[in-house]
Amino acid sequence: MRTIVVGTRRSQLAVTQTQWVMEQVRDRLPQGWQMEMEKMVTRGDQILNVTLSKVGGKGLFVKEIEQALLDGRIDFAVHSMKDMPGEMPEGLIFGAVTRREDPRDCLLSRKGEGLDDLPENACVGTSSLRRQAQLLAYRPDLRVEPVRGNLNTRYQKLMDGQFDAIILAQAGIARMDWTDKVTQVVPEEVMLPAVGQGALAVQCRRDDQELLELLAEVNDPVTERAVTAERTFLQAFEGGCHLPIAGRATVDGERIRLRGLVAHPSGTPILREEAEGADPVELGRRLARELMEKGARSLLEEVKKGLEE
Structure with a gap:
């Protein structure tokens, strides 16, 4: 008992x-x-x-x-x-x-516009530096403002007109049975998800x-392998899940494909890399090394310094 x-x-x-x-x-x-x-x-x-x-x-x-x-x-x-x-x-x-549920991010807009249709200078709510960086890399003309609180609170702020759109995780929306509120599921090519998102x-x-x-x-062993690769990648950057870091692994049999991204919150520069392998831990470390060789560590140090000021 x-x-x-x-x-x-x-x-x-x-x-x-x-x-x-x-x-x-x-x-x-x-x-x-x-x-x-x-x-x-x-x-x-x-x-x-x-x-x-x-x-x-x-x-x-x-x-x-x-x-x-x-x-x-x-x-x-x-x-x-x-x-x-x-x-x-x-x-x-x-x-x-x-x-894992759908790991992608989604856009909820007040007037039903997709990401490409939002007017210039539209205000988009997100408190995620990862989302902010990729959003501004794709649409530098948008204004990104922080939005905190649970899903109900954030949705109410959107409906009250504080934002033209907000970005949320599609998996959370699905679990809340809110998929009818989603204007657009954002493609991973535009916005790579957070490490572990959807699981x-x-x-x-x-x-x-x-x-x-x-x-x-x-x-779920398949999700576990994918998430292990992603989290190993994140850990190489000292675990800063609040920093503009994204990682997404997909599993096909024994092979794992891992895509990673490190960015400045302004949307530029934005560093991307991908790798494949069978061992999730080795793969995560390898991809992190490749991004560090491109300057990811110094970029994140610059971001951290800016957050502390």
């Missing part, structure tokens, strides 16, 4: 994602086991008036939850993989990576063997 306590942020999307994972696990629970959800508030949920890149990045959405895992107050947690910093605290592990990370304690065996049954 065991009650598994599952931790999640309180936003509607986070709860929806956590409920979905719990359903997958519930079908496999040993007799007499139960599950309950614990909704938590993270620092990232509390600080809404400053962009993430200014206050420490997306790790702000997971630190309190990771501490609850380490303290034993919860047994596993469900995160959007794209919110996970490159490094994980000692003692924690991904028990499962779920099958869910199920995090637990490394020494919880019985739970690890249970979670292994909901793991």
Whole structure:
């Protein structure tokens, strides 16, 4: 007999994602086991008036939850993989990576225009430097302004006329059953996704063997290989998931194709590279080295310096 306590942020999307994972696990629970959800508030949920890149990045959405895992107050947690910093605290592990949804970004516009049709100087809301950089590389005439808050809040700001359009992750929109609100799914050639976007990370304690065996049954090996390549690539840049870094791996049999991008928030310069291989860790490191040889490290140092000023 065991009650598994599952931790999640309180936003509607986070709860929806956590409920979905719990359903997958519930079908496999040993007799007499139960599950309950614990909704938590993270620092990232509390600080809404400053962009993430200014206050420490997306790790702000997971630190309190990771501490609850380490303290034993919860047994596993469900995160959007794209919110996970490159490094994980000692003692924690991904028990499962779920099958990936559409990893692309999408545009929601107030008047139904696609990215090519937005008028000059239109205001687009995003707090992601990755999205901002690629948006301005494609449409340098647009104005990009930060927008924070959960999906409902951001959508309301769009409808209230604060923005002409906003950019969100298509996977989150699909999980919220909001696909009818999407004006355009942005092609990856225009906007390469965030590392891990579209996948869910199920995090637990490394020494919880019985739970690890249970979670292994909901793991998707193909997504896990792709995400491992992407996260290894990110880790080479010291895990800055709030920086303008993008990575997208696709798996075909034993072969993995990994595309990576490092950019300046202004949209120029923008460095792109791609590589193929069978070992996700080796591939991620190799692609990072190739981009560093093109000047990615010094570019990111310049970006970090600008954020600290």
